[in-house]
Amino acid sequence: xxxxxxxxxxxxxxxxxxxxxxxxxxxxxxxxxxxxxxxxxxxxxxxxxxxxxxxxxxxxxxxxxxxxxxxxxxxxxxxxxxxxxxxxxxxxxxxxxxxxxxxxxxxxxxxxxxxxxxxxxxxxxxxxxxxxxxxxxxxxxxxxxxxxxxxxxxxxxxxxxxxxxxxxxxxxxxxxxxxxxxxxxxxxxxxxxxxxxxxxxxxxxxxxxxxxxxxxxxxxxxxxxxxxxxxxxxxxxxxxxxxxxxxxxxxxxxxxxxxxxxxxxxxxxxxxxxxxxxxxxxxxxxxxxxxxxxxxxxxxxxxxxxxxxxxxxxxxxxxxxxxxxxxxxxxxxxxxxxxxxxxxxxxxxxxxxxxxxxxxxxxxxxxxxxxxxxxxxxxxxxxxxxxxxxxxxxxxxxxxxxxxxxx
Amino acid sequence: xxxxxxxxxxxxxxxxxxxxxxxxxxxxxxxxxxxxxxxxxxxxxxxxxxxxxxxxxxxxxxxxxxxxxxxxxxxxxxxxxxxxxxxxxxxxxxxxxxxxxxxxxxxxxxxxxxxxxxxxxxxxxxxxxxxxxxxxxxxxxxxxxxxxxxxxxxxxxxxxxxxxxxxxxxxxxxxxxxxxxxxxxxxxxxxxxxxxxxxxxxxxxxxxxxxxxxxxxxxxxxxxxxxxxxxxxxxxxxxxxxxxxxxxxxxxxxxxxxxxxxxxxxxxxxxxxxxxxxxxxxxxxxxxxxxxxxxxxxxxxxxxxxxxxxxxxxxxxxxxxxxxxxxxxxxxxxxxxxxxxxxxxxxxxxxxxxxxxxxxxxxxxxxxxxxxxxxxxxxxxxxxxxxxxxxxxxxxxxxxxxxxxxx
Numbered sequence: 157x158x159x160x161x162x163x164x165x166x167x168x169x170x171x172x173x174x175x176x177x178x179x180x181x182x183x184x185x186x187x188x189x190x191x192x193x194x195x196x197x198x199x200x201x202x203x204x205x206x207x208x209x210x211x212x213x214x215x216x217x218x219x220x221x222x223x224x225x226x227x228x229x230x231x232x233x234x235x236x237x238x239x240x241x242x243x244x245x246x247x248x249x250x251x252x253x254x255x256x257x258x259x260x261x262x263x264x265x266x267x268x269x270x271x272x273x274x275x276x277x278x279x280x281x282x283x284x285x286x287x288x289x290x291x292x293x294x295x296x297x298x299x300x301x302x303x304x305x306x307x308x309x310x311x312x313x314x315x316x317x318x319x320x321x322x323x324x325x326x327x328x329x330x331x332x333x334x335x336x337x338x339x340x341x342x343x344x345x346x347x348x349x350x351x352x353x354x355x356x357x358x359x360x361x362x363x364x365x366x367x368x369x370x371x372x373x374x375x376x377x378x379x380x381x382x383x384x385x386x387x388x389x390x391x392x393x394x395x396x397x398x399x400x401x402x403x404x405x406x407x408x409x410x411x412x413x414x415x416x417x418x419x420x421x422x423x424x425x426x427x428x429x430x431x432x433x434x435x436x437x438x439x440x441x442x443x444x445x446x447x448x449x450x451x452x453x454x455x456x457x458x459x460x461x462x463x464x465x466x467x468x469x470x471x472x473x474x475x476x477x478x479x480x481x482x483x484x485x486x487x488x489x490x491x492x493x494x495x496x497x498x499x500x501x502x503x504x505x506x507x508x509x510x511x512x513x514x515x516x517x518x519x520x521x522x523x524x525x526x527x528x529x530x531x532x533x534x535x536x537x538x539x540x541x542x543x544x545x546x547x548x549x550x551x552x553x554x555x556x557x558x559x560x561x562x563x
Numbered sequence: 564x565x566x567x568x569x570x571x572x573x574x575x576x577x578x579x580x581x582x583x584x585x586x587x588x589x590x591x592x593x594x595x596x597x598x599x600x601x602x603x604x605x606x607x608x609x610x611x612x613x614x615x616x617x618x619x620x621x622x623x624x625x626x627x628x629x630x631x632x633x634x635x636x637x638x639x640x641x642x643x644x645x646x647x648x649x650x651x652x653x654x655x656x657x658x659x660x661x662x663x664x665x666x667x668x669x670x671x672x673x674x675x676x677x678x679x680x681x682x683x684x685x686x687x688x689x690x691x692x693x694x695x696x697x698x699x700x701x702x703x704x705x706x707x708x709x710x711x712x713x714x715x716x717x718x719x720x721x722x723x724x725x726x727x728x729x730x731x732x733x734x735x736x737x738x739x740x741x742x743x744x745x746x747x748x749x750x751x752x753x754x755x756x757x758x759x760x761x762x763x764x765x766x767x768x769x770x771x772x773x774x775x776x777x778x779x780x781x782x783x784x785x786x787x788x789x790x791x792x793x794x795x796x797x798x799x800x801x802x803x804x805x806x807x808x809x810x811x812x813x814x815x816x817x818x819x820x821x822x823x824x825x826x827x828x829x830x831x832x833x834x835x836x837x838x839x840x841x842x843x844x845x846x847x848x849x850x851x852x853x854x855x856x857x858x859x860x861x862x863x864x865x866x867x868x869x870x871x872x873x874x875x876x877x878x879x880x881x882x883x884x885x886x887x888x889x890x891x892x893x894x895x896x897x898x899x900x901x902x903x904x905x906x907x908x909x910x911x912x913x914x915x916x917x918x919x920x921x922x923x924x925x926x927x928x929x930x931x932x933x934x935x936x937x938x939x940x941x942x943x944x945x946x947x948x949x950x951x952x953x954x955x956x957x958x959x960x961x962x963x964x965x966x967x968x969x970x
Binding site for chain 2: 169172180185194196199262263268270286310430436440445450454456457458459534
């Protein structure tokens, strides 16, 4: 089946944002048996949008549109696609009610243009937007399908994953089962190199590595009749990866590191305080995003500059990071204290910025500091500190080796 | 002048990489007066590539191609574009020498297909590749120009910036000047509704609204001969927006809210401490990302659960948020204390989650709490708290009204 992605938005044509939506959709199409020949980006202009819609529907069986579903007059996608398919949009009572309720709950007043968001062809499948007000939809006519999704990635990604993928699987008549392994402490090129034979020899499941800041994801995807068969196909390959990378694999089901950390605190029944400098609050922001964190995380402190009351040692030293960890533990009387020292950065003319920081963890009996040698923008350095500090916490709670590889 | 970007590469269609090349090029075109109506991605297939090349050259004056310049048989861009322009590629002696030298220096042996990289139409302008082996080129014919660039971003970005931009500046004779206004405290649909007449009546500058979490951006773009003329065209429209939305406009030059906050602290010469609960560390993470924050931000604390030592009041109350703000101010003896109370969330079956939180600010003489009524995922609620707390801080420092509109 031939698929096409049409991205609608002047902000894409102007280069104000990068088109991560198209990639997110595209990478899911191929494994489901959809072949994509074209991706097109067009602005919020009636005539050019109409042309793009007609061209796409003439040469592809399935067209996925992103953007242009909002309440303003230049949001034209839904009306234009419906017209090209010979359908017309009318207010759907159920959607009008949902919209009214949303506005009532929030104490906002509705403006007339908001009603546009509740209008669809009567035959459309409406896709719930769990992260915004504009629902998506699927329109079918003459053997073609058009799927319309909102532009903001934080709305599109979950809508696509939860509601569109099952539709595509059914329509494409191809079932996939996958597992997402997450690994920190191993660089992507080293990882890909070490398991190159495994990657090359696998056809079912396939192994796809994705590099993220400070970590690598491996997606194992099996074509199968049922999820159970998929698990059986994936199991030996996953075991080979676990045997190779050991404790560096922190999740085999896509769970975030912060969620793994909160579960690890629960497993070892320990409470935690965090004093962080170089990560500026991001360790606490990550941990507090996990429901139930409040049973284990008792206090977080963002230490700005050199806090001489905590330690007179050089703030860019192992001693200072250890003192921060001890101070965190003592401040709230928790079982564990976790710290991130300040990042010492160095500009390297003609090359990327480098940075060094110490992270540390302390319980009553022992303490451990780890040095991080990092490379990249200040924001990237902060994110690596955050990730590695959480990894140190995870390893401590689960009694795993605390010597984290450098990035 | 009408421009178009054609990205060539199966890895883009498969979603293996995100198309940062297109964004890098697109964001440079508008300010130089090139209007981009379409971006197209096509694979390494002779027929579809030929179709895409012909379509692009028929509707655009300038077409920028990325990818498909390598030495392998499926790298077809150069030959296909040359043919569409009625040109033919021949080995260019100077380029053959450069290539031979590169291979000698690297100790590699050349294969016959490497010669492809040294072949161009005789009239082409050849663009040096300072970070790879495949040169780019510019072909001109019948008043059209085609610019061919290598796909890897680490080769394309510097080639575009150093060699293509000067060419485009010379060729384009229209200049654009734009300003990015950032507004918080007004929802996108309300904002678009309130200034719909202004948006509709404007042709130069144009006004484009973009919704973000908890804030809206308005881009004003003027066609002009010089930046000074552009500023003059934009000034009255910008003033009308400022008059309408007042202190809700926090930036007129695209500056981030956290950066505006650190500058505002400098303006009023005040130091700050932050106690945050519902935002879980994100206020500190934002403020500490701004260089120079350490002169004003003295301490941050992430308060987990109900801290009865700070206040015995209901944690979901105005009193508790005010007590947090006072405690922040007192803990480090700073001029200002800023707080975010916990978020009380409510599931609404069949509709989106809603949440309520109080934020507060205190100095020695006065204090103010504001209630936030929000809607969306837990992550969205945290981000709104973070943004609104910073907005409260900004308003306090700049002596602006502290009554923030609900979202």
